[in-house]
Amino acid sequence: MKIDLSGKTALITGSTAGIGYAIAKGLAGSGADVVINGRGRDKVDAAARKLEGTGAKVRGITADVSTAAGCKALVTALPDVDILINNAGIFEPKNFVDIPDEDWSRFFEVNVMSGVRLSRAYLAGMLKRNWGRIVFISSESGLNIPVEMIHYGMTKTAQLSVARGLAQLTRGTGVTVNSVLPGPTMSEGVETFVKDLAKQNGQSVDEAAANFVKQHRPSSLLQRFASVDEIANMVVYIASKEASATNGAALRAEGGIVNTIA
Structure with missing residues (x-):
């Protein structure tokens, strides 16, 4: 199977890393x-340049999607998209x-409302064109609420509800709305978390990851952390x-x- 998304514009929030x-x-x-989207211009520009180096057609838009004003600014700069990946999120x-x-x-503002606001802005255009993809990057924590961060699990469950509700609005069209649920994934942020655990417990990073x-x-x-590319593969397919x-x-x-x- 060859996935060809030529001619489609994809916005990925929180996409400077991980x-x-x-x-x-x-x-x-x-x-x-x-x-590419993120809150810091330097990181957005660096990620866009890095991706341009692969020969991709890419642009960066700096906007804080955790706020209504930031989402509005992003939509003003990019009025239409074919593929929206609601990836921006935090954990602690x-x-x-x-x-x-x-x-x-x-x-809730970062993990849930960012996706709500952007989906609200872009869904109508997708329905009008009769093609579009909205994907929420949720988590297994939305089903298995982690006792060590219940507030995070709550937001990931909420994303599943929003995504399912939006999907029901696309009945009979060429637009789809789905969620992807990663498990523990060795992104930059998680790698820092694991390194801190390793330091606290006098372990190597590999030992800390395995023990976690x-x-x-x-x-x-x-029985291990997934790689970011393993998660991305699922998202690319569902966006196709x-x-x-x-x-x-x-x-x-x-x-x-x-x-x-x-």
Whole structure:
């Protein structure tokens, strides 16, 4: 199967590094015109230059999608997209009793409302053109709520609800809305987290990563962290024309952590 997204414009939020950048690279490799997004101009420009070096057609737009104003600025700069990847997100392990109201609100704004606002802005155009892809990068934490960061799990469950509801608005059209659920993935942010764990426990990074999976995700069939490219592969497929029969789905790329046959 050859995925060809020539002529399609793809916006990936939070794509200066990690899973987001890997998705941008994968979509660009399939012929899409890619838009890199992040909050810092230097990081956006650096990521765009890096991707341009592969021969991709890419531009960068600096905007903070955790705010209504930032989403509005992004949509003003890019009025239409064919593929929207709602990837921007934050996580932070914290004991439930220590999570203040401000953190609950901040996580919801970044992880949920960014996707809500951008989907609201772009869905109508997709429906008018009768083709489009919206993908929410959720997490297995949306199904297996992690006790070490319940506020994060809450936002990932919310994304699944929003995505399914939006998919129902596309009935009978060429537009699809799906979620992808990564498990523990060795992105830059997670790598820093694992390095901190290794330092705290006097372990190597590999030992800390393996122990994290064993202790916190013991049901994993993969028994390791996934790579960002492994997650991106799923996203590129679901954004493709070939995935036209998949709509309203929560697609697991979490290594079998969720112990269910569905």
